[in-house]
Amino acid sequence: MIVPTANIAPSGINLTNCETEPIHIPGYIQSHGFLVAISANDFVIRYCSENSSTFVNRPATDLLGKPLDALLTETDLTAAELVSILNVGKRENAWSRMNPHRFRINGNEWNLIAHQHDTLIILEWESAVAAHAHFEQQLIADALSEVQSNRTLIELIQNTARRVKQIIGYDRVMVYRFAADWHGEVIAEEKESHLESYLGLHYPASDIPRQARELYKTNLVRIIADVKSAPSPIFSLRDGEQAEGQPLDLTHSVLRAVSPIHIEYLKNMGVQASMSISLLYRGELWGLISCHHSTPRFVDFPARQAAKFVSQLLSSALEFRKDEEDQSLLFQIQQNGQTLNSQILKDWDVVVGLTQHPLTALHINSATGAVLAFDNTFYCMGKTPTESAVAGITNWLKTQEFDTVFETDRLPELYPPAESFREVASGVLAIALSKELDEYLLWFKPEQVRQVTWAGNPDKPVTVSENGRQHLHPRKSFEAWSQTVRNTSEPWRDAELAVAIKLREDVLQVVARKANEVRQLNERLRVAYEELDAFSYTVSHDLRTPLSSIRCYSEIILEEQGATMDDDTRVMFQKILDSTERMRSLIRHILYYSRMGRTELNFTKLDMPKMLDVIRDEILITEKNKNRNVQIEFGAMPSIYGDPTMVNQVFTNLISNAAKYTQRVPEAVVWVEGRETSDEVTYTVKDNGIGFDMKHAAKMFDLFKRLENAASFDGTGVGLAIVKRIINRHRGKIWFHSEPNRETRFSVSFPKEQQTP
Known part of the structure; x- marks a missing residue:
């Protein structure tokens, strides 16, 4: 059939139709x-x-x-x-x-x-249209030369629009950049002289709904040759395996039909053919090259590929130029952050170190004001809200679900009282030193009032049919419609978040060490901690005996009766053995974690090149057994004072994690390098693996906590908790910085002089 x-x-079409179609x-x-x-x-x-x-x-x-x-x-x-x-x-x-x-x-x-x-x-x-290969190749060669030259990014964007127009011959080619809320702005345009310019116009996020944006990341080029042509239905053969009417997934199709809502949108614009080319930045959608033509126009596949190649050159230039800018900013604010840490350690006072030197906490990002809320006092730097307003913010922050860092560039939308001081604090970045004690370090950015010109009223018209159902339609007018945007600040950059997290670690180290003066409370906490350690150790230890019995008996049965078992039974026994092995690994990690609370440390000067060479050899053998090639490279390797067994465990965990999370990278590289100052020795382990979003890393060192993008990799969620505990016992620090699908850096520092834990 x-x-x-x-x-x-x-x-009928409901109000969320665009997002669910x-x-x-x-x-x-x-x-x-x-x-x-x-x-x-x-x-x-x-x-x-x-x-x-x-x-x-x-x-x-x-x-x-x-x-x-x-x-x-x-x-x-x-x-x-x-x-x-x-x-x-x-x-x-x-x-x-x-x-x-x-x-x-x-x-x-x-x-x-x-x-x-x-x-x-x-x-x-x-x-297949008659080829113009020489013409297209010349345009591509010109575009490549231009990207390699020292041109500004806006020049490259404008010239990319011009070259794409030359390749496909459309009336209008626009470069459309997405904002953080996914609304877009036309930042470059190449058009026929008789057409009205769209340059500078903004388009609401609903014009390109979420599922369409996801497809743009998969299908980088999309053409609609004739908006008035009738689409052709797809027929399927019904058989025992094919459900009747099951639609064919056209995610990767070049002929996929167009949403009726989008067709109506293009007709309202007077467009009869369109083409879009995705612009990506680090694998995410940065913008689109959007092309319009007033009559039907088909661009054949090779020409579309040529236009796609020109856009990919632009995407590469975007990444290079933005990375260069971000690295420059990150280096400067990291230097300032290190100076702040030195000041805190020298003064042995958080308040003095952060607020009473020429370089203060205000100098580690682009904020215009900062407040240290500490020990029931507010210490203000730069332009800040009043103390009562800051108290309101800190009280509100206690109700927000975050552990380490909080950031927004639209504070009045989340916290309405902030509208009264939006001129100085429309954006806030906060690190929690102690939510229980209302102790925070906050940075503020002022309101950036913007006049946004939309291509028509961004609110889509809704009609109501006779049966009372609501129908959503694309807007019919695209005349300029201006709107004043308030209550927003310049966004916070990833580099600013990373340095703030590192500063929090520095401050908390000093606070924690000064807290030792509260001896009675510390003693009670120590006793409770040891009891909990002993309990977890006992339970974990006692679990090993029955687990070993399960494994032993399963192996005996499999060995003695395996030949007579059917395949399903043999598979089930193998699953039992695999599960016991995973549980043994988890128990071993828990035992090690518990034992660290009682083990005496043997401080000595460690030969790091020798230790790291052994670790590298072990990891490379493991990865070779998985048919993987991983490069593990070393820079400087200064000596560390520490317990040999525990320091070995730290670097084994960090380097093996780095190797593990590069499994999806064609050329996996792990870089380990140490540096030495007068006070401490710091090692950094860097990889080019899957990375993670810094905004989702608040519980990185919690037991059994793993980030979502690491779920497909083997692991127990205990390794980093062990590393953190070892570093704490060595009076050291650990921090990290990561960028999704690009790199991850874990840094650990050890005091220069031997200390008694």
Whole structure:
């Protein structure tokens, strides 16, 4: 039975329709090409677009369920040749390198674009326009030369718009940059002279809803050749495995049909063809190159790829220029942060060290005001709210769910009383020294009043039908509509957050060491801590005996009766053995964590090159057994005073973690380097692995806590807790800085002189 896969249109569109519309499974394709989906194992046709008869003189109903050669009767390509091409794509996952494949159908030139999704290979045919390879290659060469030259970023962006327009021939090409709330602004434009300029206009986030933004990260180029053409439905073959009407996932399709809401939007703009090219920064959507044409216009696949390459050059330039800027800022504020730490240690006083020197806590970011709330007193620096207003903020912060750092560039939206002092504090960055004692270090940024000009009123019109249901429509007018934006500040940068977290660690170290003066309370805490340690040690230790019995008996049964077991039983026994091994590892870590509270430390001067060489060899052997090549490189390796066993455990954990979280990187590199000052020795372990968002790292050292993006990697969630506890016993410090999908740096410092813990 042949069944259509198109989604049934809802009877009404609710106000969240744009965010929930399943645009990756529309059930239709654009009509300027046709689509066939075949099973990857047997190359039988499972899906076919209805318009196939227009191109290959055979209706979809004749093709479904047939082998691949049924499609090729009117082409100059044999089934064997196409199967050979597809097998290369399957075997080497080389679809992007293979596309497009050019051949004739009924005497016309076509481009075949293929990709695999799950168990299906999707084949899409588009017209092949006469090639202008020399012209496109020259434009690409010019763009590459320009990126390598010392031009400003805005010049590169504007010239990229011009080159894309030359390649695709559209009336208008705009570069559209996203803000933190996902609304966009046109920051560059190349257009025909008779068109009204859109440069500087803003567009609301709802114009490009969340699921569309996710697709833009996957499909970097998207074309709508004719907004008035009728889309062609996709039909599927119903069999025992294929659910009736199950839509084909077109996430990676070049012909995927367009949301009716977006078609209405383009028509309202007077646009009949559009094309978009994604601009990425560190794997995330930074902006779009948005192209409009007043008449239908098809751009063939090679020309789209040329435009895509020019945009990727711009993406690379974005990353390079922004990284250069961020590194310069990070270096300067890190230097200031180190000076603050030296002042605190020298004065042995948090207040004096942070507020009463020429360089204060105000100098580690771009804030215009700072307040240290400490020991029931406010110490103000720069332009700040009144003390009563600051007290209100600290009371409110106690109600917020954060452990380490809090930041916002829209404080009045979260805390309405802040509107009365928005001129000095529309943005706030706070580190909690003690939420229980209302002790914080806060930085403030002033309001940045902006006049934003929108392309029409950003509020989408809603109509109500006779049955009372609400319908959402794209706006019809795109005339400039101005709005004054208030209550916002300049955003806080990742580098500012990282240095604030490091300063918090410095301050808390001094506070913790001074707290030793409260001897009675410390003694009670020590006793309670030892009792808890002893309890966890006893429980963990006693668990090992029954666990060993389970493993031993399972191994005996498997060894003696394995030959007579069926496959399912043998698999279950192996799972028992694997689970006991994981539990043994977890118990071992818990025992080590508990034992550290009672073990005496043996301080000695450690030969770090020798220790690190041994650790590297052990890790490389482990990774080699996993068929992985990891580079572990060392810089300077100054000596450390510490307990050999525990310091070895610190670096084994940090370096093995770094190696583990680079598994998805083609060329994994771990860098270990030490540096020495008059007071301490600091080592940094850096990797180029998955990284993590600094805003989600508040519980990094908590037992059994793991970040979401680390869930797919083996681990117990105990390793970093052990490292933190060892560092504390050595009177040292540990801090970190990370950038998702780029790098992670863990730093540990040890006092220069031997100390009794």
